[in-house]
Amino acid sequence: MILVFLDNVSGSIKKSSLEALSYGVAVAKQLGTEAQALVIGSANSDLTELGNYGVSKVHQVTGPEAFDAQAYARIVSDKSNELNASVVIFSHSLMGKALASRVSARLKAGLVTGAVALPDTSNGFVVKKSVFSGKAFANVKINTAVKAISLNPNAYTAVLGEGKAEVTTTTVSVDAKVKVVSSTKSSSDRTLTESEIVVSAGRGMKGPENWGMIEELADVLDAGLACSRPVADAHWRPHHEHVGQTGVAIAPNLYIAIGISGAIQHLAGVNRSKVIVVINKDPEAPFFKAADYGIVGDAFEVVPKLTAALKVGA
Amino acid sequence: MKILVCISKTPDTTAKIAFTDNNTKYDTNGVQWIINPYDEWYALVRAIELKEADASIALHLISVGGADAEPILRKALALGGDEAIRINIDSDDSFVIATQIAEAAKTGGYDLILTGKETIDHNGSSLGGMVAELLDLPYVSLATKLELNGTTANVTREIDGGQELNEVPTPVVISAQKGMAEARIPNMRGIMAARTKPLKVVEPVACEALTTTVSFELPPAKAGVKLVDAENVQELVRLLKEEAKAI
Ligand SMILES: Cc1cc2nc3c(=O)[nH]c(=O)nc-3n(C[C@H](O)[C@H](O)[C@H](O)COP(=O)(O)OP(=O)(O)OC[C@H]3O[C@@H](n4cnc5c(N)ncnc54)[C@H](O)[C@@H]3O)c2cc1C
Ligand SMILES: Nc1ncnc2c1ncn2[C@@H]1O[C@H](COP(=O)(O)O)[C@@H](O)[C@H]1O
Numbered sequence: 001m002i003l004v005f006l007d008n009v010s011g012s013i014k015k016s017s018l019e020a021l022s023y024g025v026a027v028a029k030q031l032g033t034e035a036q037a038l039v040i041g042s043a044n045s046d047l048t049e050l051g052n053y054g055v056s057k058v059h060q061v062t063g064p065e066a067f068d069a070q071a072y073a074r075i076v077s078d079k080s081n082e083l084n085a086s087v088v089i090f091s092h093s094l095m096g097k098a099l100a101s102r103v104s105a106r107l108k109a110g111l112v113t114g115a116v117a118l119p120d121t122s123n124g125f126v127v128k129k130s131v132f133s134g135k136a137f138a139n140v141k142i143n144t145a146v147k148a149i150s151l152n153p154n155a156y157t158a159v160l161g162e163g164k165a166e167v168t169t170t171t172v173s174v175d176a177k178v179k180v181v182s183s184t185k186s187s188s189d190r191t192l193t194e195s196e197i198v199v200s201a202g203r204g205m206k207g208p209e210n211w212g213m214i215e216e217l218a219d220v221l222d223a224g225l226a227c228s229r230p231v232a233d234a235h236w237r238p239h240h241e242h243v244g245q246t247g248v249a250i251a252p253n254l255y256i257a258i259g260i261s262g263a264i265q266h267l268a269g270v271n272r273s274k275v276i277v278v279i280n281k282d283p284e285a286p287f288f289k290a291a292d293y294g295i296v297g298d299a300f301e302v303v304p305k306l307t308a309a310l311k312v313g314a
Numbered sequence: 315m316k317i318l319v320c321i322s323k324t325p326d327t328t329a330k331i332a333f334t335d336n337n338t339k340y341d342t343n344g345v346q347w348i349i350n351p352y353d354e355w356y357a358l359v360r361a362i363e364l365k366e367a368d369a370s371i372a373l374h375l376i377s378v379g380g381a382d383a384e385p386i387l388r389k390a391l392a393l394g395g396d397e398a399i400r401i402n403i404d405s406d407d408s409f410v411i412a413t414q415i416a417e418a419a420k421t422g423g424y425d426l427i428l429t430g431k432e433t434i435d436h437n438g439s440s441l442g443g444m445v446a447e448l449l450d451l452p453y454v455s456l457a458t459k460l461e462l463n464g465t466t467a468n469v470t471r472e473i474d475g476g477q478e479l480n481e482v483p484t485p486v487v488i489s490a491q492k493g494m495a496e497a498r499i500p501n502m503r504g505i506m507a508a509r510t511k512p513l514k515v516v517e518p519v520a521c522e523a524l525t526t527t528v529s530f531e532l533p534p535a536k537a538g539v540k541l542v543d544a545e546n547v548q549e550l551v552r553l554l555k556e557e558a559k560a561i
Contacts, residue, residue: 007474009473009474014474068452069443069446069452069453069454069455070446070447070450070451070452070453073443073447092439093474094455094456094472094473094474097439097440097443097455097456098443098453098455098456099443100440100443101408101438101439101440101441101442101443101444101447102443102444102446102447102453103447104408104409104440104443104444104524105409105412105443105444105447105448106447108409108524109524110407110409110524110525111408111409111440111524111525112525113437113438113439113440114437114438114439126528128531129437130437131435131436131437131530132325132331132434132435132437133434133435133437134533135331135532135533136331136333136530136531136532136533137530137531137532137533138527138529138530138531139527139528139529139530139531140525140526140527140528141525141526141527141528142524142525143522143523143524143525143526144524177452177482177483177486178452178454178480178481178482179480179481179482180478180479180480181468181479181480181481182478182479183473183476183477183478183479184476184477184478185475185476186475186476186477191474191475197560197561221561232492239458239492239493240472242492245327245351245434246327246351246352246355246434246492247492249437253560254554254558254560254561264327264328265327265328268327268434271533272533274560275554275558275560277550277554278539288539288541289536289539290536291536291539292536292537292539292540292558293539293540293541293542293550293553293554293558294539294540294541294542295541295542295543295544295547295550296541296544297544298544301544302544302547305547306547306550306551309547309548309550309551310551310561
């Protein structure tokens with residue numbers, strides 16, 4: 001069977017985990033087996049609803065108060081052993097990254113992180129993953145009987161059907177070494193990697209005082225906000241918005257880059273976006289070469305017009 | 315207090331990505347090798363800052379790789395490490411690399427093991443967690459801040475939509491990202507000193523690779539940009555809706 005670990009962030013299952021769940025169901029079909037889900041901690045929603053994604057069983061394990069990779073890895077590994085899982089699937093999220101690697105080492109299960117497609121099982125078990133910061137893909141063969149995969153957010157679409165899952169809840173006692181002292185939330189629970197549309201701006205905006213129009217555009221599109229590295233370095237915008245080779249790597253359906261030149265290190269973090277729109281006053285800006293649509297013009301004029309046009313169309 | 319920083323070698327961020335041998339090997343022709351930015355700017359520089367604040371800290375560097383990893387280790391020593399270890403094996407399997415580092419760490423008695431968030435070539439984000447599991451140590455990933463307080467590490471890490479402050483006993487494995495420290499350039503004194511600092515070469519322990527990279531592919535080329543007149547933003551909205559179906 002296939003076991004899919006679902007990130008449970010303050011009681012809700014993340015979108016990227018639902019993608020992983022659908023991916024797990026598809027892998028199960030490929031291998032002629034079934035997929036089941038694992039949730040750690042208490043949930044705010046009805047877990048039987050996860051049946052809509054095609055799983056018959058949800059294993060809920062309560063006990064841990066907060067995320068501790070060591071404690072969680074034990075729970076996931078024990079469940080995987082108990083259920084005889086042949087593939088353990090995670091989302092390549094903040095939690096998934098910390099956990100998949102530990103589970104892989106614990107189970108001696110070969111791991112492919114950042115998977116972008118279903119495995120090719122025609123000759124062994126080969127998973128395609130993103131490498132060179134989005135500039136290429138590698139096909140990686142897993143040599144072990146038990147396999148582990150973490151799926152890139154936005155790489156596989158969650159498929160919603162109908163069904164009810166049976167939920168079994170067990171409680172374990174944990175000895176977590178990591179203690180949470182405090183936490184601060186900047187905005188929504190949604191991380192940039194999960195946004196389907198991202199509006200991003202660079203040094204062409206001249207200063208942080210001009211971000212109002214960027215935020216308005218993001219608002220009408222219900223988009224996430226990003227920026228280039230010099231913008232974060234100058235503290236015009238918070239660090240977590242910095243995308244690129246040394247920032248966050250994203251792959252939204254639509255990436256709108258405003259006043260960003262398109263340096264190779266910037267492109268490395270965004271070139272897996274499905275559609276790229278570039279707004280830049282310099283027709284020679286390298287970003288146009290990586291774009292699908294472009295407007296050569298002054299952002300200070302184009303962006304408010306675009307926001308207005310979108311409002312009319314909405 | 316002993317700190318171990320894991321240093322990997324990656325192609326320069328502007329390096330051309332191409333493959334040879336029927337797309338099975340990365341074409342290293344003309345590639346400039348650098349210290350993986352996350353390892354250098356964040357993990358290593360933070361470790362150096364900690365050592366500057368407490369001279370009793372011993373700062374060791376480790377890299378798993380062939381002889382061509384040595385210039386990278388020398389540069390890291392020039393920035394401020396005390397001594398370096400190179401485990402003499404080239405592998406693209408994270409588990410093999412993690413096993414070597416865990417083996418070295420077992421005898422080293424490190425209180426803190428730092429890695430970068432991920433390598434910019436393999437994009438694994440997996441080595442730190444594997445090392446932690448092999449040593450049965452706690453792991454805090456994607457840290458943006460790190461303070462030491464006796465045998466406690468106060469680590470700020472990225473969570474969905476924010477930050478969380480964790481308190482964790484040492485020994486601990488931590489992966490570092492932006493926010494930890496600011497990039498530094500080695501100075502002449504550091505570069506001179508690095509020449510005589512110890513760089514120990516250790517043979518690997520036997521370990522079966524759990525994965526094998528069979529081939530590489532480049533993403534399909536873009537069709538080319540469609541330019542829309544700045545006076546006609548409605549047309550862009552239409553294209554995004556009807557043609558690209560992106561909104
Ligand atoms: C090792 C390394 C790693 C790096 N990692 C990253 C990374 O992860 N992410 C990243 O972003 N960068 C990264 N960089 C930096 C990168 O090389 C570029 O310097 C950076 O991306 C440039 O940011 P920018 O496009 O905002 O600024 P600029 O290059 O200054 O470009 C500004 C653009 O705005 C346009 N513009 C100006 N005014 C207007 C206007 N009124 N209307 C419209 N357009 C206007 C200009 O034509 C120009 O194209 C890295 C660099 C190195 C060396
Ligand atoms: N060959 C290596 N030798 C030493 N450290 C490494 C090696 N490969 C990866 N690392 C460390 O592990 C981190 C994560 O790597 P990865 O899991 O490959 O993304 C890197 O930022 C390095 O700190």
